[in-house]
Amino acid sequence: MTLDVGVLGYRFMGNAHANAMARLPMFFPDAPAVNRSVLVGRDESALEEAADRFGFDSVATDWADVVDEVDVFYNLGPNHVHAEPSIAALEAGTPVFCEKPLAPTLETAEEMADAAANAGEDVPAGCAFNYRFVPAIQYAKRLLEAGDLGEIRHVRGRYLQDWLVDPEAPWSWRNDAELAGSGALGDLGAHTVDLLRFLVGDDDLAGEIDRVSGHLRTFVDDRPVPGEDDTRPVTVDDAYSAQVEFENGAMGSLEASRFATGHKNDHTIEIHGSEGSLRFSLERLNELELIRDGNRGYETILVTDADDPYIDHWWPPGHVLGWEHTFVHENYEFLSAVAEGTEFEPSFADGLAAQRVLAAIEESDERGEWITLE
């Protein structure tokens, strides 16, 4: 059986997922066969060009024609078009893979999660938190599950970029509250919250995030519109920070910024437990820094050995992987779940859980006080 895949979105994320699908047969021969069937978008000529380059059979400008025709639907558009097509697909019984954050508002995210729940367990609805699929992160997860770090005391996650540090950097939909929901909080913070939930969210580790205190800030209020003689207001945060408390008492600090001069894509996770500590940065994604057992300091581990997660599919030890490989792993897992009709994680429920935390951070910022999650 070959899965016909329909994909909405043909820019950065469209490219990343199309590439991932294209690479499965050579490196994950047990993945289900995939046919890149139809690419969905609005600008027809750009769409045609992308379909050709990404290896799609056809194009469509109306997702409504697609969602019940294909075996799987990928929703890779901007945040404000996540909900309607995804819900329609799920209602048609079509598995959905949706980019993060799930939706621009908590309410919409809830509707999406409901639609996923109604579709049933054999219709996977995945939220594309690809950083769960970094081998070093999966390796860290193994260690945490095995109890190697002991009781979790401190958790830090920050995601630093600098592409808005120039006040003349152009306005885009990512600066608009209507279209994007939020700024650094939703775009970057969603990744951080999901990654921490994945790593320490288990009951016998830190558990879920219980309370949050948030802080949002916009440094530049208006930005020039490309090709226009005008500026448009920035209605989302340029940066956020948050303090969080986990169910089992661990303390957390979160932060993201698009104003961190010199940091390009620096998603850093740090965890201290009673028995060990670990650190990870996306800019050195093949490495995990680890303290455990009798270690006196951080051990810099190149997570590229044959028995490391996913590595047997690739190259010999020390032949490092890149950012895009996370999409291959993620697509492998999601498409396998589709083929087998089993659940996939991170699910829409995970997407919603992350969104609840982000919404609480935003609410906390508005009210100037801690917010307890229900």
Added chain:
Amino acid sequence: MTLDVGVLGYRFMGNAHANAMARLPMFFPDAPAVNRSVLVGRDESALEEAADRFGFDSVATDWADVVDEVDVFYNLGPNHVHAEPSIAALEAGTPVFCEKPLAPTLETAEEMADAAANAGEDVPAGCAFNYRFVPAIQYAKRLLEAGDLGEIRHVRGRYLQDWLVDPEAPWSWRNDAELAGSGALGDLGAHTVDLLRFLVGDDDLAGEIDRVSGHLRTFVDDRPVPGEDDTRPVTVDDAYSAQVEFENGAMGSLEASRFATGHKNDHTIEIHGSEGSLRFSLERLNELELIRDGNRGYETILVTDADDPYIDHWWPPGHVLGWEHTFVHENYEFLSAVAEGTEFEPSFADGLAAQRVLAAIEESDERGEWITLE
């Protein structure tokens, strides 16, 4: 003229300051001559032994006999004995150098600052925030003052240690609210707040800290008392975190812990400005990591060149300094101010300013909301 110095406290800090005074003549020949005159403490035999080792002429068990006899009074005792002797000394017109944090409570710190103000400008009252005197920090200060980092956007400070991670680590006065005031917050956070005030507190940089949201936590509630068959309650925080907002809009994240497995004395500062970024860790105190000008990434600078702050007093480039050298620099500056009857910074007013921030963090934690500093 030789300054007769009286020192209260003969343990860790007594040793560090006595060593600093002893080293001045060889490396800072223009420092005022100092006579280590009298060492003050309660346990006479330990005191005698220390006085002998640290090179003091005599000992005393009552500070009241000392504070108006000496030319300078160093108060290096536990926090709860900072106020009374320091105030007495200042009332007697004796310059005072007091360890940090200034006092266990904000009220007491205010009394001490008042006493310093009343003593007049020619009676220096210094608060021993030694990390201002790390050459790499002074070099960072130069760059910040010159505007090399542009507008300050993000400030991070964290101080990580791990000496309490073992629940069987013994109880000490540092775990007691009466004696210590607070835990990681006062002991470590005081350093962080002062260092950030020093680096970015100027009006044309971030300015003072305006609002805070704090979080304190005690992970282990009781600890064994050394030599006893009993435990005593831990009544201070094991760790704190805080979000802060500076006058000019920069965002800050602060944190300290005694439970950060594998970190021994990791006081880290990170600053992002519109034109550059910098990072510093006390565990590599000879280094400053810097982005400026056309830099694309952090430049790791060994701050040991002849024209770096204080370095001409020491060794050739690359012959690194240690932690204790900060005390030599600090003592040099303070004793020079005493000899010249001029002001010294960090002063009691700086000590109080830091304490206001710490108190606001504590209050914020209790009330679960942001606190604006007056």
Added chain:
Amino acid sequence: MTLDVGVLGYRFMGNAHANAMARLPMFFPDAPAVNRSVLVGRDESALEEAADRFGFDSVATDWADVVDEVDVFYNLGPNHVHAEPSIAALEAGTPVFCEKPLAPTLETAEEMADAAANAGEDVPAGCAFNYRFVPAIQYAKRLLEAGDLGEIRHVRGRYLQDWLVDPEAPWSWRNDAELAGSGALGDLGAHTVDLLRFLVGDDDLAGEIDRVSGHLRTFVDDRPVPGEDDTRPVTVDDAYSAQVEFENGAMGSLEASRFATGHKNDHTIEIHGSEGSLRFSLERLNELELIRDGNRGYETILVTDADDPYIDHWWPPGHVLGWEHTFVHENYEFLSAVAEGTEFEPSFADGLAAQRVLAAIEESDERGEWITLE
């Protein structure tokens, strides 16, 4: 026009090149179209399986049937089968891309280079030194060519692996002088010599390597044969080191080992010039450490910006690439040269030049004295 490609070798290198060809259309749309036509090997069933997985139309067990049928011939077999098929292909006017080192002996390498010269400039004969195509290396090359490092004084190159540190690690053709020519010297040292020639070999930089003093060593003399109850002798070096002198007076140190415990694929280059220095390690291949201009220390540059070499074909800044991307770049350049009938570098002449250095190192080791290259 679509190029029909024949590939000899279907293991590690076969996989790496097949993958590279498969990825060109999506990321390098101006690359010539390529048809993975025929895969050549001896073990038919393994070959069929590989052809299926790597996307080849057909298989062949005799390269002689292939070399004049295809538009391009890739020779990715073990070193001892590099010469005959490559020469046959070139004699048939078929462009050849051959893995490194060019041949197990200097004589054979010379024959191959002669064949390439005879084939003419419009029949590219490339030697697959893929590390020239790391973006950070290409960026370093730009800086060196621009004179940013000044006069070259010191050059270091070392390639450290550890897969033979266990004396029970199995015997393979790589341990046999007949089949492999040499050990760490040819396998790893060839990369190092080529990379240094590429980076500093220009006349106005260090120039070519002039004299060498070499040292080879085998630490474990016999190794178990997999599936047999026997051992076979190791007749190649486990490690080599060399001192070299460049034409313009720079000093060099080379080294490679398969016994460097904990190093997986650590190919490190270091260069000191009168105006700057640089460092690179393959284990962090997205980074270049650089001193230039007014820098006081190494700047850690993430070479993933849009204007960095090859990066505009891939992802946004900070979305790091992996080891395999070097093959995509290399195949893009080589296949473009084939389509246009232009020269490609590194050529067989470059392969031979590297081999001359390796042979001189070996001869120097045998004779215990410096060898001057002609």
Added chain:
Amino acid sequence: MTLDVGVLGYRFMGNAHANAMARLPMFFPDAPAVNRSVLVGRDESALEEAADRFGFDSVATDWADVVDEVDVFYNLGPNHVHAEPSIAALEAGTPVFCEKPLAPTLETAEEMADAAANAGEDVPAGCAFNYRFVPAIQYAKRLLEAGDLGEIRHVRGRYLQDWLVDPEAPWSWRNDAELAGSGALGDLGAHTVDLLRFLVGDDDLAGEIDRVSGHLRTFVDDRPVPGEDDTRPVTVDDAYSAQVEFENGAMGSLEASRFATGHKNDHTIEIHGSEGSLRFSLERLNELELIRDGNRGYETILVTDADDPYIDHWWPPGHVLGWEHTFVHENYEFLSAVAEGTEFEPSFADGLAAQRVLAAIEESDERGEWITLE
């Protein structure tokens, strides 16, 4: 009993040793009492100033008046004045501590070692290789002695500085073969050879250095003389490299340069054994990077714990030491040996052993072939 110490040399090394002696009572209370008795030099006014600052009772311009009057004689002058006063002192039965390298020529070094042997075991003659006394190095030695790294395969040592990279940097005695013996080789290489002998020289580790192949080079032939309108020739090496073979088969690479742009005092040691690896750099002298046991990568250890070598004399964990502390440890050990009339290592015999290696490297460079040490 108090030891009267006479010191020849009052510049950099005079300062470093005077400081070390001054610090012993406070931190090493069981060290013998020391009286800085007489400082020896030629320029009387500079000498008086130095004696005052370094805490000496008196000065002398003729060492011959001093060597048999004092209890210990420190020879800290330039290399060409090491021999005569040291031999005279030893003949008078006075223990000698001499800076490295022992002498400008091998012959002179042999005479000095003979004098030390004739003086007898209760008259310690030490060669001041201070880097043996870095806590991280002593800790590494412990691990090596315990066999934690297994059989030693590779040893690397390099010492990089950049103070001559500017061709206008002034001429000094260090550039003159008569006065200094050699350049980077003797000044820096002596440290490296001694440190490697200390770390892996034991019979059950790598053993002594057996054979060497050396390379010396002078990049700038003449340098301006300060205060003169003239230049003087540089008659020593600006840099050297060497390959070495140890008795038990380990391979070594050595190197030093005064032309390594951006490196200030970067003395780096790297060792690979069958069971582990380690790395050390003097620019981060509180750290040891270590692979052992089940480690997968280098563990960065801050060697400042209470049970680390010498640390119990200083500060709590994480309160880092500096370069000068190595002199305190070295003086403690040497003066204790003097007081007890026991042997001290590194001895003149160790100084001679290092010098034999350096001389062989120089000879190898001249003859263009490997030299076997006898």
